[in-house]
Amino acid sequence: MVTRLGPGAEFDLIRRFLAGERLPASDPPPAGVRVGPGDDCAVVAGEGIAITVDMTVEDVHFRRGWIGPAEIGYHAAASAISDLAAMAARPIGILAAVALGPGDEAEVGPALMDGIRAAAAAADATLLGGDLVRSPGPLVVDIVAVGEAPAPVLRSGARPGDEVWVTGTLGAAAAAVAAWLEGGTPPPAARGAFANPTPRVREARWLAERAELTAMVDLSDGIAGDAGHIAAASGVRVVIRAAAVPIAGPAAARPDALQLAAAGGEDYELCFTAAPGTVEPFVAGFRARYGIPLTKVGQVEAGQGAVVLDDRGEPVALAAFQHWSRP
Amino acid sequence: MVTRLGPGAEFDLIRRFLAGERLPASDPPPAGVRVGPGDDCAVVAGEGIAITVDMTVEDVHFRRGWIGPAEIGYHAAASAISDLAAMAARPIGILAAVALGPGDEAEVGPALMDGIRAAAAAADATLLGGDLVRSPGPLVVDIVAVGEAPAPVLRSGARPGDEVWVTGTLGAAAAAVAAWLEGGTPPPAARGAFANPTPRVREARWLAERAELTAMVDLSDGIAGDAGHIAAASGVRVVIRAAAVPIAGPAAARPDALQLAAAGGEDYELCFTAAPGTVEPFVAGFRARYGIPLTKVGQVEAGQGAVVLDDRGEPVALAAFQHWSRP
Numbered sequence: 001m002v003t004r005l006g007p008g009a010e011f012d013l014i015r016r017f018l019a020g021e022r023l024p025a026s027d028p029p030p031a032g033v034r035v036g037p038g039d040d041c042a043v044v045a046g047e048g049i050a051i052t053v054d055m056t057v058e059d060v061h062f063r064r065g066w067i068g069p070a071e072i073g074y075h076a077a078a079s080a081i082s083d084l085a086a087m088a089a090r091p092i093g094i095l096a097a098v099a100l101g102p103g104d105e106a107e108v109g110p111a112l113m114d115g116i117r118a119a120a121a122a123a124d125a126t127l128l129g130g131d132l133v134r135s136p137g138p139l140v141v142d143i144v145a146v147g148e149a150p151a152p153v154l155r156s157g158a159r160p161g162d163e164v165w166v167t168g169t170l171g172a173a174a175a176a177v178a179a180w181l182e183g184g185t186p187p188p189a190a191r192g193a194f195a196n197p198t199p200r201v202r203e204a205r206w207l208a209e210r211a212e213l214t215a216m217v218d219l220s221d222g223i224a225g226d227a228g229h230i231a232a233a234s235g236v237r238v239v240i241r242a243a244a245v246p247i248a249g250p251a252a253a254r255p256d257a258l259q260l261a262a263a264g265g266e267d268y269e270l271c272f273t274a275a276p277g278t279v280e281p282f283v284a285g286f287r288a289r290y291g292i293p294l295t296k297v298g299q300v301e302a303g304q305g306a307v308v309l310d311d312r313g314e315p316v317a318l319a320a321f322q323h324w325s326r327p
Numbered sequence: 328m329v330t331r332l333g334p335g336a337e338f339d340l341i342r343r344f345l346a347g348e349r350l351p352a353s354d355p356p357p358a359g360v361r362v363g364p365g366d367d368c369a370v371v372a373g374e375g376i377a378i379t380v381d382m383t384v385e386d387v388h389f390r391r392g393w394i395g396p397a398e399i400g401y402h403a404a405a406s407a408i409s410d411l412a413a414m415a416a417r418p419i420g421i422l423a424a425v426a427l428g429p430g431d432e433a434e435v436g437p438a439l440m441d442g443i444r445a446a447a448a449a450a451d452a453t454l455l456g457g458d459l460v461r462s463p464g465p466l467v468v469d470i471v472a473v474g475e476a477p478a479p480v481l482r483s484g485a486r487p488g489d490e491v492w493v494t495g496t497l498g499a500a501a502a503a504v505a506a507w508l509e510g511g512t513p514p515p516a517a518r519g520a521f522a523n524p525t526p527r528v529r530e531a532r533w534l535a536e537r538a539e540l541t542a543m544v545d546l547s548d549g550i551a552g553d554a555g556h557i558a559a560a561s562g563v564r565v566v567i568r569a570a571a572v573p574i575a576g577p578a579a580a581r582p583d584a585l586q587l588a589a590a591g592g593e594d595y596e597l598c599f600t601a602a603p604g605t606v607e608p609f610v611a612g613f614r615a616r617y618g619i620p621l622t623k624v625g626q627v628e629a630g631q632g633a634v635v636l637d638d639r640g641e642p643v644a645l646a647a648f649q650h651w652s653r654p
Contacts, residue, residue: 034375034479035377035479035481038482038560039414039479039481039482039483039560040379040410040411040413040414040482040543040544040545041377041378041379041410041411041413041414041416041472041474041476041479042377042378042379043375043376043377043378043414043476043479044375044376044378045374045375045376046376047372048361048370048371048372049370049371049372049373049376050362050368050369050370051368051369051370051371051378051422051455051456051471051473052367052368052369052422052456053380053422053423053424053456053457053458053469053471054424054458055424055425055426055458055460055467055469056460057426057460057461057462057463057467058463059463060426060460060461060462060463061460083367083368084367084368086367086368087366087367087368087370089368095378095379095380095471096380097380097381097382097469098382099382099384099387099467128378129378129379129380130380131380131381131382131469133382133383133384133387133388134384134387135384135387135465135467136384136385136386136387136464136465137463137464137465138462138463138464138465140382140384140426140462140467140469142380142382142424142458142467142469144378144380144422144471145368146378147368149368149370152361152362152366152368152370154362154366155365155366155367156366216367217367218367233365233366
């Protein structure tokens with residue numbers, strides 16, 4: 001699968017990166033892969049190819065003091081693969097473009113690449129290629145995730161009357177970030193949720209095969225904001241009940257629990273709308289299979305925008321998740 | 328084609344970026360595009376989907392004093408699309424991940440995106456999506472180019488006895504960089520070659536439909552280095568005759584002409600190998616159609632590595648192109 005590259009320091013690092021993917025010539029290539037890493041492009045085939053790109057920048061999306069290079073790579077790749085989950089696509093592979101800062105070649109680079117590869121492998125994605133360049137300062141990791149999506153679940157199909165559901169629990173990763181920003185050390189469950197998130201690629205396909213999903217997004221910016229993408233794309237209003245939001249343990253232990261769970265970001269759980277009654281029959285089976293809950297958190301109405309309401313039906317004030325304004 | 332996004336400053340900029348691509352609902356989507364920008368992923372279809380990623384970093388690949396933001400975007404997109412040309416793929420679209428530095432939101436960002444869109448349009452590629460993030464310092468532009476490649480020309484098919492050919496003339500972009508590094512101002516033709524390179528996507532398909540191409544790469548690092556990729560992938564030796572290398576005017580005017588033309592980088596011309604005698608009949612037609620020469624520069628032999636030989640058959644000493652060691 002791996003084409004040989006010419007000489008040069010940059011290619012040595014790419015070679016090392018690709019080494020973990022090298023397969024005996026007798027092995028069949030991974031499903032959907034016609035040309036793997038090492039040529040000018042990768043070539044994939046399938047019935048509808050889903051492609052997404054996700055850029056992670058040091059001191060904007062993470063700090064080196066928070067997580068190690070392998071975790072930085074894992075987080076970057078998992079967050080890109082999560083976009084495939086949001087369409088119920090089957091992951092095929094990833095391409096990784098990495099800019100390494102001064103002195104990062106010897107140890108940070110290889111560890112980062114190990115983390116990228118681990119996240120890809122966890123989602124049954126192979127490494128299809130990439131680009132490796134120098135950065136004058138910050139580490140930059142840009143991941144392209146590629147999957148097969150014969151029947152993608154879009155953001156635009158929600159209809160008034162649909163139910164709103166979410167996988168897993170929310171706010172653990174944001175609790176870790178909050179602890180770091182306060183100068184503290186996050187509890188292990190919170191740290192792990194941030195460092196090694198699980199893109200719900202299998203869960204998404206399992207659900208799409210059973211329930212009547214009408215729209216779906218993955219939660220990178222918090223459900224309060226991301227549900228707004230469904231509302232805007234579908235031309236509907238999405239109403240989330242605050243009391244129904246499943247708050248992760250590390251967030252629940254904090255006074256700003258709802259803020260973290262609804263607008264904290266970095267959860268990489270799925271929020272989807274579905275025709276009424278078509279999800280409920282599968283809640284128990286989902287939990288048994290994947291070990292995480294499936295929770296009905298609201299409904300779709302005529303109108304526009306997404307809103308989180310308290311028990312009296314009043315909108316809850318939440319600070320929007322904003323990478324742009326983060327320190 | 329464009330799904331509506333939720334509110335937020337980041338989305339405003341993406342919206343502005345995508346505005347140039349917005350089509351009336353009655354228009355047919357571009358060929359091969361099933362889901363355009365604005366959802367979690369783009370979805371494309373075709374007989375073999377070629378995907379490549381190319382990252383450009385400020386002060387590594389360019390300096391802001393050299394070219395303006397629209398040119399930075401154009402160059403970045405063109406260099407990624409050039410990888411599609413190297414496989415004789417038909418461009419479908421691009422995804423653009425951009426990290427903007429402090430203060431870049433108002434003017435640099437939109438101009439950069441205009442340049443990206445212009446390079447895509449020049450290659451008949453549509454904008455499929457992207458990611459927009461903040462950078463603590465350098466501008467970073469990462470372009471994913473996507474095309475249809477039912478019969479990709481790989482790097483690995485060169486055989487002893489094949490001829491080695493190159494499109495266009497070489498060294499103009501490197502002459503511009505050399506002038507800048509010397510503190511001077513490059514001549515317009517050199518500057519333009521660097522700022523607005525032309526990926527040879529149409530030329531590649533035209534050639535692949537006529538001659539018997541066995542391997543191809545695009546020239547991003549100079550023919551002396553890039554021919555080494557064909558040699559390594561094909562398990563052959565590639566011999567380039569220095570006297571045959573078509574040197575661009577701005578490079579020819581300098582004392583380091585051969586160094587710039589053979590190892591200067593950033594040409595984005597194509598180097599390919601072909602079965603003997605299968606290209607010659609099309610040289611005149613190619614020039615008439617595309618306005619650039621097609622030049623036989625060497626041959627493929629048994630052995631390994633790529634070498635540039637002078638008239639006495641002695642290897643020419645060339646400094647390798649190295650982004651890693653550039654100031």
